[in-house]
Structure formats: C-alpha cells, structure tokens
Amino acid sequence: RKEVEQDPGPFNVPEGATVAFNCTYSNSASQSFFWYRQDCRKEPKLLMSVYSSGNEDGRFTAQLNRASQYISLLIRDSKLSDSATYLCVVNFFILTGGGNKLTFGTGTQLKVEL
C-alpha cells in the first residue's frame, strides 16, 4: 500500500463548479499535512497547510480527518486558472533514527472547462 494515495483523475469540471479531492495516508504517526499545486511542466508550489480544525483560504478549504487518515481539498467557484495537478503531502516522524519524512502523493489532475 502506498504511503499517500490520491485519485489521479482527471477531474473535468465546468467553470464555477465545486470540486473536492481526497487523499489517504497510511502512517498514523503523520504529523503535518499540505496541499501543493503543480502546473503542467512546472515545479510544485505550496498551496496550503492542512490544520486539524480545518482551514480556509479564499475559495479553498482543507480538512483533516485523523481517525480515518485522510485529508481533503475543496475548491469552490472553480476558475480556468485552477487547472493543475494537486499534490497531497504528508510529513511524519521517523520513529527509528529520528528526523522526519515528507511524502508526496502522485497528484490529482483538475481540468476546469468553459
């Protein structure tokens, strides 16, 4: 089982739609969670962190469910410019040896259409 799993999509939605992505993680020692955005043939960029209480940044809402080990990203009022791949990222302690490890999901592709 992959440490971080995402539906690869693509999700094709009309402009103005609401779309949600989920991401599951397998390591219960996971400590922090993030969503990154990657445009086609570009580098990933941090979109937002995901907090236990849930958090919102404009049209974007991120949620964390530790009991079920998943995080979600909701995009409201989709814009053409939201078309990208969204990467789920999980950070967890390495129990033996210490340190931490950042694990990337394979990404979910979103295409927003007119």
Next chain:
Amino acid sequence: NAGVTQTPKFQVLKTGQSMTLQCAQDMNHNSMYWYRQDPGMGLRLIYYSASEGTTDKGEVPNGYNVSRLNKREFSLRLESAAPSQTSVYFCASSLDSLLYTGELFFGEGSRLTVL
C-alpha cells in the same frame, strides 16, 4: 527574485555518460533537496542536505552522488547514467526542518533523458 535556480533545464545523455545537475538558492535556506518525478509516481527524494556540511540519502539514492558545496549550492551527480534515470529532477530548499511548515521551494526542474 531568483529563488531556486537549477541547470541545465534539459539534457540528453547516452548510457554510461556522467553529468552534474547544479542547484543554487538565494533565500539563505539551511536545507536543500534533490527529488525526481516520474509519471504515476510521486516526487521521490534522492538526497538531502539538512544543513551546510551534511548530506543524507533519501528514498532512491542509488546511482547518484551529491555535494553541498556551500550554503547556497547543492549539486547532484550521475556517475554512469542509465535509462532508468530518465526523469524530471527538482532541486528544492527549505528554511529549516520541514516538520511543521512543510514549505519547500522548488527550482523549475531539469528534464533528463538517458538513451
């Protein structure tokens, strides 16, 4: 605002050739990383340098070596390229520990093809 700069952006190699990918950051970050990204797989960590003077293996270090030349620069070397190393390589940096901020700043990527 240069951020993280990596060179070259594109490279084609023949099997067995060697090359070095260069990376430099101007944000005074302590930690630097090399990732590779392949279709259907998430970004995978090759090597990282938590601070100047230290380097450690990531998930997929075989076939690669790194040098943290100074605080700004972190290079990745392929000693004898293999077709399995065809990939997009990203250099990244972070201020310090990723544990809570999780913010990596990536370079634009280097597309490497090994024939």
